[in-house]
Amino acid sequence: MKNLIKFFVSLLLLASCTTKSPTLSELPKSETDPLPSWNEGTSKSVIIDFVTKTTTSGNSDFKPEADRIAVFDNDGTLWAEQPMYFQLAYAIDFIKKESENHPEWKKKEPFKSLIEDDIKHVMEGGEKALFEIMMVSHAGMTSDEFQKSVSDWLNSATHPKTGKPYNQMIYQPMVELLEYLRANGYKTFIVSGGGIDFMRVWAENAYAIPPYQVIGSSIKSKYEIVDGMPVITKLPELNFIDDKAGKPVGIYQHIGKRPILAVGNSDGDYEMLKYVTTGEGARLGMFIHHTDSIREFAYDRDSHIGKLLKGLDDAPQNNWLIVDMKSDWNKVFNFK
Amino acid sequence: MKNLIKFFVSLLLLASCTTKSPTLSELPKSETDPLPSWNEGTSKSVIIDFVTKTTTSGNSDFKPEADRIAVFDNDGTLWAEQPMYFQLAYAIDFIKKESENHPEWKKKEPFKSLIEDDIKHVMEGGEKALFEIMMVSHAGMTSDEFQKSVSDWLNSATHPKTGKPYNQMIYQPMVELLEYLRANGYKTFIVSGGGIDFMRVWAENAYAIPPYQVIGSSIKSKYEIVDGMPVITKLPELNFIDDKAGKPVGIYQHIGKRPILAVGNSDGDYEMLKYVTTGEGARLGMFIHHTDSIREFAYDRDSHIGKLLKGLDDAPQNNWLIVDMKSDWNKVFNFK
Numbered sequence: 001m002k003n004l005i006k007f008f009v010s011l012l013l014l015a016s017c018t019t020k021s022p023t024l025s026e027l028p029k030s031e032t033d034p035l036p037s038w039n040e041g042t043s044k045s046v047i048i049d050f051v052t053k054t055t056t057s058g059n060s061d062f063k064p065e066a067d068r069i070a071v072f073d074n075d076g077t078l079w080a081e082q083p084m085y086f087q088l089a090y091a092i093d094f095i096k097k098e099s100e101n102h103p104e105w106k107k108k109e110p111f112k113s114l115i116e117d118d119i120k121h122v123m124e125g126g127e128k129a130l131f132e133i134m135m136v137s138h139a140g141m142t143s144d145e146f147q148k149s150v151s152d153w154l155n156s157a158t159h160p161k162t163g164k165p166y167n168q169m170i171y172q173p174m175v176e177l178l179e180y181l182r183a184n185g186y187k188t189f190i191v192s193g194g195g196i197d198f199m200r201v202w203a204e205n206a207y208a209i210p211p212y213q214v215i216g217s218s219i220k221s222k223y224e225i226v227d228g229m230p231v232i233t234k235l236p237e238l239n240f241i242d243d244k245a246g247k248p249v250g251i252y253q254h255i256g257k258r259p260i261l262a263v264g265n266s267d268g269d270y271e272m273l274k275y276v277t278t279g280e281g282a283r284l285g286m287f288i289h290h291t292d293s294i295r296e297f298a299y300d301r302d303s304h305i306g307k308l309l310k311g312l313d314d315a316p317q318n319n320w321l322i323v324d325m326k327s328d329w330n331k332v333f334n335f336k
Numbered sequence: 337m338k339n340l341i342k343f344f345v346s347l348l349l350l351a352s353c354t355t356k357s358p359t360l361s362e363l364p365k366s367e368t369d370p371l372p373s374w375n376e377g378t379s380k381s382v383i384i385d386f387v388t389k390t391t392t393s394g395n396s397d398f399k400p401e402a403d404r405i406a407v408f409d410n411d412g413t414l415w416a417e418q419p420m421y422f423q424l425a426y427a428i429d430f431i432k433k434e435s436e437n438h439p440e441w442k443k444k445e446p447f448k449s450l451i452e453d454d455i456k457h458v459m460e461g462g463e464k465a466l467f468e469i470m471m472v473s474h475a476g477m478t479s480d481e482f483q484k485s486v487s488d489w490l491n492s493a494t495h496p497k498t499g500k501p502y503n504q505m506i507y508q509p510m511v512e513l514l515e516y517l518r519a520n521g522y523k524t525f526i527v528s529g530g531g532i533d534f535m536r537v538w539a540e541n542a543y544a545i546p547p548y549q550v551i552g553s554s555i556k557s558k559y560e561i562v563d564g565m566p567v568i569t570k571l572p573e574l575n576f577i578d579d580k581a582g583k584p585v586g587i588y589q590h591i592g593k594r595p596i597l598a599v600g601n602s603d604g605d606y607e608m609l610k611y612v613t614t615g616e617g618a619r620l621g622m623f624i625h626h627t628d629s630i631r632e633f634a635y636d637r638d639s640h641i642g643k644l645l646k647g648l649d650d651a652p653q654n655n656w657l658i659v660d661m662k663s664d665w666n667k668v669f670n671f672k
Contacts, residue, residue, distance in 0.1 A: 066546060143588060187548075200592040210402060211592025212523075212549070223584040223607060230611040232588045239589075248559040252479060252568045253575075254590065256536040256547030271559060275566040 061282035193243035397618035529579035
């Protein structure tokens with residue numbers, strides 16, 4: 001059940017932003033920089049070279065559009081994940097709000113500690129506590145009710161460090177990269193340990209990635225008729241953990257072919273990068289390295305969230321690109 | 337375990353065709369009939385009216401492109417399913433071919449009867465027999481090995497009635513409908529009880545539907561390193577049955593939003609049509625009714641495969657369109 005912690009942790013990292021990049025495809029390529037928030041340097045060159053060679057007809061690394069599939073982790077790769085996965089922040093706020101209707105929670109752990117803001121004590125409850133929090137905040141609702149609950153939260157909650165709505169905590173350079181890839185015939189997918197249904201609420205506005213291109217961890221659901229209306233009800237039962245070795249499996253289940261580009265930021269993405277970068281032909285794997293303590297957060301090897309150790313050690317031998325947020329990005333967020 | 341039979345039956349209905357419709361989007365709409373294989377009449381009018389009103393800006397039934405999602409059953413809806421699901425034909429051929437490497441099968445049921453072409457006796461073995469056939473023919477391989485096995489079969493096997501490759505047994509009017517929808521900003525998905533991995537081998541060539549827009553029944557799989565290469569291995573364990581009430585769940589898991597158009601041909605599609613056609617705004621549900629014993633097969637209420645009983649009875653009250661293959665289609669197949 002160690003996976004449950006990963007699941008919940010990954011369940012806790014989502015939000016949305018309505019920012020959209022300018023549509024590059026409308027402009028001649030030579031007249032615009034497709035990645036303005038990326039500084040000139042190795043990282044930017046490697047990315048542009050890869051996209052150019054895989055989309056240039058006649059090049060030995062050319063790929064037809066059907067094979068131009070790129071996968072992205074979400075927490076720490078497309079949006080921030082500190083000081084806690086955003087999906088956990090949602091779950092905590094949900095339970096606090098719902099506690100008015102559940103007086104029994106004031107006497108029952110882990111809810112008692114959670115309501116009293118004693119998160120340390122909640123965490124001491126281990127997987128069992130996290131599982132109870134997850135099920136109370138993600139199951140027992142219809143799909144529409146859950147969607148509304150997440151939407152309402154995004155419209156009211158703010159990040160503790162920046163004071164901005166969570167759905168503005170997305171990385172502008174990554175939004176540009178997604179748009180640049182799509183303008184070159186790539187299909188972009190999210191492959192996250194976070195909850196698939198949580199992400200789908202806001203990912204289309206944030207990244208222009210539609211729900212059917214979002215892959216994540218999930219709980220089971222069932223179809224039923226309620227008051228004459230067919231609905232999907234979310235069940236308190238684990239379905240799939242889309243983390244570590246689960247990521248290539250999630251890719252196989254949802255996409256059905258091996259992508260050629262993968263981006264992650266933690267060892268939870270190691271197997272995904274390995275799977276994507278060892279197929280035939282040109283392939284690109286990269287880790288976003290959190291090196292900027294001023295504009296974002298600096299962490300890697302010893303971090304509880306987003307630990308990047310094996311990935312850093314093995315990047316050279318796998319020819320993976322390490323993107324240094326501090327030096328490679330001239331802008332991190334694009335707050336309104 | 338009754339579901340296992342459904343799963344296997346649905347596992348048995350796939351193949352491919354490289355035919356592609358002319359790209360309607362390149363021609364002015366007024367100069368071409370988007371559905372030339374459909375006779376003029378109610379069915380064709382209902383379809384064209386629905387697509388027109390949902391894509392005409394200012395119309396009260398207008399839908400933005402993000403909501404234009406159409407789902408199609410496969411067996412009996414996009415390609416034929418008689419005299420047995422094509423995926424079962426694949427499984428039987430696979431086992432016969434592999435029996436050379438498995439002398440023990442000659443003494444072991446259900447393989448003994450299968451090798452001796454005594455399909456009746458195989459079927460008497462019930463779910464257990466079908467499960468064994470399915471697992472031997474679909475599990476224990478890597479994803480690449482399975483894909484090659486299905487491809488090789490499609491290149492050699494032929495349909496018992498028409499003598500054509502199975503991947504030419506697709507309905508030309510439905511290929512035109514898929515293309516017409518896509519030309520109008522719709523995303524087209526397959527939602528089949530058949531095996532997801534079997535369909536993905538050939539669906540892109542047959543229908544221009546990419547693997548990530550194919551939803552179906554599945555067995556579990558795992559990620560592992562074999563001889564230094566990361567691979568996906570298919571396991572002899574059921575993962576999901578995408579049939580009846582499983583179809584709306586499969587749609588929720590893979591697509592993440594309620595489609596507005598659904599097409600099926602059997603009571604296995606009943607819940608999908610109900611789910612799709614009871615949401616807000618304009619919606620269209622239709623059943624393909626197999627009425628043409630000469631050009632195809634005629635069956636519905638009492639058929640073992642593709643039984644359509646409740647769907648026919650309830651179509652009027654649900655305002656579902658019944659497409660009559662004999663009178664609505666001037667062409668069924670488009671054999672080369």
